[in-house]
Amino acid sequence: MSKGETTRQQIINEAMRQSVSLGFEGISLGGLAGSLAMSKSGLYAHFKSKEALQLAILEEAIARFIQAVTKPAMAKPKGLERLRAVFMNYLDWIQGDKTDLDGCIFMTLAQEYSGKPGPIRDLLVASQQQWRTALQQLAEQAFPTKRQDAEQFTFEMIGVALSFQQSWKLIKDPSALQRAQQAFEHLISRYQSE
């Protein structure tokens, strides 16, 4: 990897970390350059615009999410076990201990770009739909007798994750993780019944 590509990755890495809490509008190129101990213009030379940097961050985040949440679960056997693994990886992703990102950047951007059209929103929505589709397929495999309810399952599972992030990051409720796991188990047992 060339020198330029290396620093470009470092920029994206640091920018991604800051974006989790500050959002894409909250990060500044000057502040970023300061965090990386380099000049603002030197940093800017790696991207055509701030929006191009934001898109690069989002693309990198999507890749990391798949790498951290989806992919490792594929080692598990198809069905409930795989679904459970994805959920646990998802909670880990939200906690951010392993990715040192404290929080889920997609939840930050979902708020920021709910009412703001443009290429960033488009990519974000596309990635979210892809994620929901993937979850839906996992649910169909886990509950083959209730394939038509997989979309509803996805809706509720995402809700558990969102509630977890809010309880954990904002309220700082120490029982948030336990509550999320318990909610997931109840959700599962509901779709297993009959």
Place this chain on the structure above:
Amino acid sequence: MSKGETTRQQIINEAMRQSVSLGFEGISLGGLAGSLAMSKSGLYAHFKSKEALQLAILEEAIARFIQAVTKPAMAKPKGLERLRAVFMNYLDWIQGDKTDLDGCIFMTLAQEYSGKPGPIRDLLVASQQQWRTALQQLAEQAFPTKRQDAEQFTFEMIGVALSFQQSWKLIKDPSALQRAQQAFEHLISRYQSE
């Protein structure tokens, strides 16, 4: 009401509307003044600082939330019916048709101030805890035999609301409302069983 108090309310009103989608950092006093067809300094004279304006917005939002969600439900009989009314009002609040706020400002601020200490975060957290406590009490009244599970119920119900906002505002899923209602009914029937 004096002239000053009137325009102060208009400022807060417009600022609140913009804050839902842009967040508290995203609103600018210049832009706000432009939207209200008044000078930036004329607007600024009503508040000691931008943060004071933000606090005023949040206080007003809390008051409106109670007025729109909590209070009307008190007309319903104690128990499940009242709990259901609160949930429905909550969904209305998130949709924002009646408050013309498109979206729940608390969800926007929850993201923005998760990792940003200060008086705004303090007030936001306090209001959220109050909201959770209120929901918990409603759940205890609705399911008297499962009083120790009321906190878990609250966690999951908030998750349904969060998932609804995401599906409705970001993904624009037309079945979001139905999914939320269905999730709530399943949640209720779980706590009613036995």
Place this chain on the structure above:
DNA sequence: TGTCTAAACGAACGATCGTGCTATTATCGC
């Protein structure tokens, strides 16, 4: 090692940010 190209820098741009100050205008009690 010398040369060419890539990478980083420093300075400056116009614009906008939040925040003061002073002056002008409108409101309200007598």
Place this chain on the structure above:
DNA sequence: GCGATAATAGCACGATCGTTCGTTTAGACA
């Protein structure tokens, strides 16, 4: 209606924003 006072406007401030420029430093390959 007049005078005191509240409300709004105008202007400028230092700072920071994203962006562009020309220059200098560093890396990569011959």
